Amino acid sequence: MTIDRRHLLQLAAGAAALPALSRTALADTYPSKPVRMVVGFGAGSASDINARLVGQSLAKRLGENFVIDNRAGAGGDIATEFVVRAPADGYTLLYTSTALAIHATLDAGKVDFDPTRDLAPVTGVVRTPVVMEVSPSLPVKTVTEFIAYAKAHPGKINVATVGAGSLQHLTAVYFNMVTGLNMVPVHYRGAAPAISDLIAGRVQVMFDVVVSSLSYIKSGQLRALGVTTADEQKVLPGVPTVKSFVPGFEAAGWQGICAPAKTPAVIIGRLNKEVNQVLHDPELDAHLAKLGGVPDIGTPADFGKFIASETEKWGKVVRKAGLVKA
Numbered sequence: 001m002t003i004d005r006r007h008l009l010q011l012a013a014g015a016a017a018l019p020a021l022s023r024t025a026l027a028d029t030y031p032s033k034p035v036r037m038v039v040g041f042g043a044g045s046a047s048d049i050n051a052r053l054v055g056q057s058l059a060k061r062l063g064e065n066f067v068i069d070n071r072a073g074a075g076g077d078i079a080t081e082f083v084v085r086a087p088a089d090g091y092t093l094l095y096t097s098t099a100l101a102i103h104a105t106l107d108a109g110k111v112d113f114d115p116t117r118d119l120a121p122v123t124g125v126v127r128t129p130v131v132m133e134v135s136p137s138l139p140v141k142t143v144t145e146f147i148a149y150a151k152a153h154p155g156k157i158n159v160a161t162v163g164a165g166s167l168q169h170l171t172a173v174y175f176n177m178v179t180g181l182n183m184v185p186v187h188y189r190g191a192a193p194a195i196s197d198l199i200a201g202r203v204q205v206m207f208d209v210v211v212s213s214l215s216y217i218k219s220g221q222l223r224a225l226g227v228t229t230a231d232e233q234k235v236l237p238g239v240p241t242v243k244s245f246v247p248g249f250e251a252a253g254w255q256g257i258c259a260p261a262k263t264p265a266v267i268i269g270r271l272n273k274e275v276n277q278v279l280h281d282p283e284l285d286a287h288l289a290k291l292g293g294v295p296d297i298g299t300p301a302d303f304g305k306f307i308a309s310e311t312e313k314w315g316k317v318v319r320k321a322g323l324v325k326a
Helices: 003-029 047-064 074-084 098-106 143-152 167-179 191-200 208-216 265-279 282-290 300-320
Strands: 035-039 064-068 094-097 119-134 158-161 184-187 207-208 223-225 252-261
Touching: 035 047, 035 074, 047 064, 047 094, 047 119, 047 265, 047 282, 074 094, 074 098, 074 119, 074 252, 074 265, 094 098, 094 119, 098 119, 098 167, 098 252, 119 143, 119 167, 119 208, 119 265, 119 300, 143 223, 158 167, 167 184, 167 207, 167 300, 191 207, 191 208, 207 208, 208 223, 208 282, 252 265, 252 300, 265 282, 265 300
Parallel strands: 035 064, 035 094, 158 184, 158 207
Antiparallel strands: 094 252, 119 207, 119 223, 119 252
């Protein structure tokens, strides 16, 4: 049997179109079963709460459940390792946070995965400010006054954290580095006991995500000295930025979604599109705003570049503070 040139060209064109058609079909049919969203922190944490809100909204849009799977421990490493070992089919996702960027350096060589190599960025979800706060019993009302007080009382300023290697801890380390202070970190198992001791005056200062401390600041139990974001925050009117006293000082919490490396680009693109649509929902936006969060809308490439910049930034802090070998 012979095939003329015109039929051969038609066959070739059809064959070339097959990958595109299959990619389109994959995007259109995804998801066809429940999706697991793995969170590296416990139920009730900020990551858990926001993951559930996003998951519920995605379920409504896509018609399949997004099941939250809490795998807490090791600063998020347990959850990350579970996801990087999962099939790259879009049905196991990592709801991640600033801890990913911190632990990329803090735990380098201690884990047998590389988050920058073994994860594919999908989208950012939210960025949350960190607030520098003290007990009202401490005789300071500004960041400048705090620095002067700390220098006048060397070795007597304890800073509360929610655990070694946490954003709260590294922000305090960063503040020590740029101000020349020597605040002593006191690590707690979560925000609640840390805040309790801060209110009681057993520790003198804390750098905490706004979501944990907002109600205490509003009630007057804690005094906010500054936010560590680039701009002032509507949720804390009248509270200045820390960088207005300490030039260049910025730190913030963030959350987002990653998938195992080699997850098909069309699935990542579909997820990115749907999450961005969810983040435009006024109800979800209002909820995030009440907690001081700002929706982080962008492309997978945007989120990937942001993770890279955060990893570099916190890596420098970790190494300079001697938390790991240089």
